[in-house]
Amino acid sequence: MSAAEVLAGVDIVALRLSEEGVLQLLLIRRAQAPFAEQWALPGVLVNGRCVDASLDAAAERALHDKARIAPQHLEQVATVGNMARDPRGWSLSTFYLALLAPDTELQGDDLRFVALAEVLDGRLALPFDHAHLVVQAAERLASKAVYTSLPLYLLAPRFTVTEALAAFQASLGQAVQHTTLRGRLEKMKQHGWVLDTGAKNQPKMGRPQNLLEHRPQGAGGFIFDRSVLS
Amino acid sequence: MSAAEVLAGVDIVALRLSEEGVLQLLLIRRAQAPFAEQWALPGVLVNGRCVDASLDAAAERALHDKARIAPQHLEQVATVGNMARDPRGWSLSTFYLALLAPDTELQGDDLRFVALAEVLDGRLALPFDHAHLVVQAAERLASKAVYTSLPLYLLAPRFTVTEALAAFQASLGQAVQHTTLRGRLEKMKQHGWVLDTGAKNQPKMGRPQNLLEHRPQGAGGFIFDRSVLS
DNA sequence: ATAATAGTGTCTGTGAGACATTATGTA
């Protein structure tokens, strides 16, 4: 069996929720050709010499080595493979959705966050088919936000209902009734996924907010049995 | 950039609904090492010489070339990659879930159907990590059966409510109220996904059954806004 | 007091769950 000449790698679509409630995408300035110096998704190649125990380990390595970041959630989205996506030839990319804590900071000027919306609507172009990967990852987040608690991984472990609302609305791209979200958080409390810290948070104005705590009891978010949409 | 030495391929978890309402898995007797002569998932390698336009095209090729079968539904499930799954070294497998028509017939004695349950509970072992792939594909089908109409792709284009019930129950691994399913089919009628052929089907005994027709209006099944479970 | 924000309560609609009832065929 001859060694197959396929270029295989993992790419990461890492998202952070900004203080303004907007999703931001992590980009890295490529050091090597092709597309050297351009801003692109962080990623690594997987090959015979690679030390990764598994593909998921390679994804974690990509985030850790390239950006010194540990995500709060990491899941595989899909794998694309064709002749056109890389000028070097037929290539495979298994890409992951990573959700980062809102206080994630970047070190080094070869890393930056950009508004996810700018990539989704084409205002900001990315090399390879990275824009397409971003679209699919964003769709994954949106579709899971409909019936799971996945957007909570965009928040700090302690969060307020208002912050949770921002996370869901940014993930879904549309408004959500706060009463609906409160009902879901109540349901999660009953299953130990969320608990009421007695603590309060005082905004600049208005009534203090209850501080909740996210306690995942399994992978991938709590699953509700209804859609959050009409 | 040196050619990366990664063995990459696609494997297919193709399922058929038997007349007894049991899910069956398509296996092929391997012609080549490793694991020659053993029954395994159909699959093909993707490499630099390959003619496939894309990874999805390679999946279709695997089913067509190896089994002369065209599935009613084909979707990518995930990609696994590690050192242990193939004795030849670090390898990648992107695996797909394929749903076949119930009248799918096999030609050649290197193809057969086995009961999916036998693989899931370990009574029937498969080479590589194929049993693990089958588990994940079956989980994908089950989780989608909760809130989509995916199991209808296991039926002939014209089907009865009883057959649809069997498809859902086999996919989910648990009983479903027929009234619930009727409600969902009614909803699908309103959106053009199912229509009432005036025709009837006469079982050996009892009242004749209405014959419905499956008219997919998009990829991946109709999406409901509630879980079919409690 | 007023504004701003958080949290609760009420009413409606939808669709699943469970089960009873009716309909339509065969033996």
Added chain:
DNA sequence: TACATAATGTCTCACAGACACTATTAT
């Protein structure tokens, strides 16, 4: 007639949607 199977109807419950109302802070 008896039986088997399909199809429909009824009632309850959970929860999303919409919106009103109350609560608690700062200025």
